[in-house]
Amino acid sequence: MSAVAIPASPHLDFRNLMWLLAAMASVVAPHLTRMPYWVGVFFGVVVAWRAWISWAAVHFPPRLVILALTIAATFGTYFTYGRLFGREAAVTLLVVMSALKLLEMRTQREVVLAIYLGFFLVMTNFLFSQSIPLGLYMLACVWIFVATMVGFNRIGRPASLPERLRPAGALLVQALPLMVAFFILFPRTQAPLWALPQDARAGATGLSETMAPGNISNLIRSDAIAFRVQFDGDRPPYSTLYWRGPVLVDFDGVTWSMPQVVPMLSRLDYMRQGNLTSYAVTLEPHGKVWLFGLDVPATLPPNAYVLTDLELRDRRPVAER
Numbered sequence: 001m002s003a004v005a006i007p008a009s010p011h012l013d014f015r016n017l018m019w020l021l022a023a024m025a026s027v028v029a030p031h032l033t034r035m036p037y038w039v040g041v042f043f044g045v046v047v048a049w050r051a052w053i054s055w056a057a058v059h060f061p062p063r064l065v066i067l068a069l070t071i072a073a074t075f076g077t078y079f080t081y082g083r084l085f086g087r088e089a090a091v092t093l094l095v096v097m098s099a100l101k102l103l104e105m106r107t108q109r110e111v112v113l114a115i116y117l118g119f120f121l122v123m124t125n126f127l128f129s130q131s132i133p134l135g136l137y138m139l140a141c142v143w144i145f146v147a148t149m150v151g152f153n154r155i156g157r158p159a160s161l162p163e164r165l166r167p168a169g170a171l172l173v174q175a176l177p178l179m180v181a182f183f184i185l186f187p188r189t190q191a192p193l194w195a196l197p198q199d200a201r202a203g204a205t206g207l208s209e210t211m212a213p214g215n216i217s218n219l220i221r222s223d224a225i226a227f228r229v230q231f232d233g234d235r236p237p238y239s240t241l242y243w244r245g246p247v248l249v250d251f252d253g254v255t256w257s258m259p260q261v262v263p264m265l266s267r268l269d270y271m272r273q274g275n276l277t278s279y280a281v282t283l284e285p286h287g288k289v290w291l292f293g294l295d296v297p298a299t300l301p302p303n304a305y306v307l308t309d310l311e312l313r314d315r316r317p318v319a320e321r
Contacts, residue, residue: 015158016151017054020114021047023144024102027121028095030137034128035092036080042073046099053103066104073100082316086287091124111152118145143168209288211248211256225284227292232278240277246290247311262307285319 025047032040046069053060073096074084081089098117105114122138122145146168151159248256281292291304291312300306303315 013158014054016148018051019144019148019151019164020111020118021051021102023141023148024098024114024118024121026144027118027125027138027141028098030125030128030134031091031095031121035088035095038076038080039092039095042076042096043099046103050102050105060104060106066100069103070097070100073097079316082319087127091127094121094124108152112149115145115149115152139172143172146171209246209248209258212254226286227284228282230280230282232280236277240295242295243292244295244310244312245292246288247307247309249309259309262309262311265306265308283318287317287319289313289315289317291318 025043028043032043049061052058074093077089077093077096078084081092083089084093094117098114098121101110101114101117105111119142122141125134125138143165147164150167151164154163246258248258250257250259276298277294279294283292291301291314293306293310293312296310297306297312300312301314304312305315306312
């Protein structure tokens with residue numbers, strides 16, 4: 001299948017396109033730190049491909065290629081998270097689909113749609129954090145998107161940097177009173193904006209990727225069941241029942257958190273001491289990828305792997321299957 005000949009927008013020149021690509025990359029960058037590595041690679045390759053199409057004036061990819069990439073991104077998201085709904089899966093799918101929209105962008109209408117997708121991606125960042133630094137960074141991203149829209153709507157010669165940023169900044173300043181009113185009048189919570197099922201379950205089971213000193217007392221009072229164990233033979237003494245779950249090693253002075261990147265062990269060839277214990281763990285669904293193992297695992301369950309910090313993980317989130 002060949003690409004359909006569609007008249008390109010007269011405003012879709014290389015300078016305006018680079019502004020849009022830079023704005024989209026800036027708003028997606030915070031998401032890439034909490035998404036699988038393949039999402040960053042996919043997004044970077046597609047955005048670079050779109051820049052190459054505009055710079056070298058080459059043909060757009062055929063519709064069949066776009067369809068194949070869309071199907072591959074959808075299946076990749078599903079196999080990563082085990083679903084297409086929920087906070088992480090839905091945001092990941094939105095990021096990859098926004099990149100594909102840039103790849104097929106030809107007309108002024110598609111340009112406006114891509115910019116609106118960028119504004120929507122700005123809001124998705126607040127699903128994970130509502131910190132002041134992130135808010136200031138997202139405000140800068142909105143400024144870049146508005147400046148991009150100003151450049152696309154300019155008639156005549158291309159807009160210079162001041163001609164883009166000055167009217168965009170004026171629009172943001174006019175919106176400041178409404179922003180301040182929303183900040184003062186709307187109630188603020190300590191949790192993310194929407195208590196999605198995965199977040200609610202994390203609070204019920206005591207499982208989380210972060211741990212602050214103030215949350216430990218809540219975990220002690222929780223009587224929720226995290227997992228059940230059936231031993232093959234007599235139960236070992238309680239002094240040997242050290243169950244390793246999520247490993248939190250990074251500390252910023254307030255909160256313990258999991259490291260962003262931990263290498264996998266290729267083989268379970270470390271030194272083993274003590275007696276082997278055979279058991280079966282029935283884990284309550286918590287929507288995360290970590291498993292519970294008794295100290296150091298000697299064998300791995302199906303579809304599981306172990307990291308260098310001896311944390312046991314599944315390749316798919318543990319959910320009701």
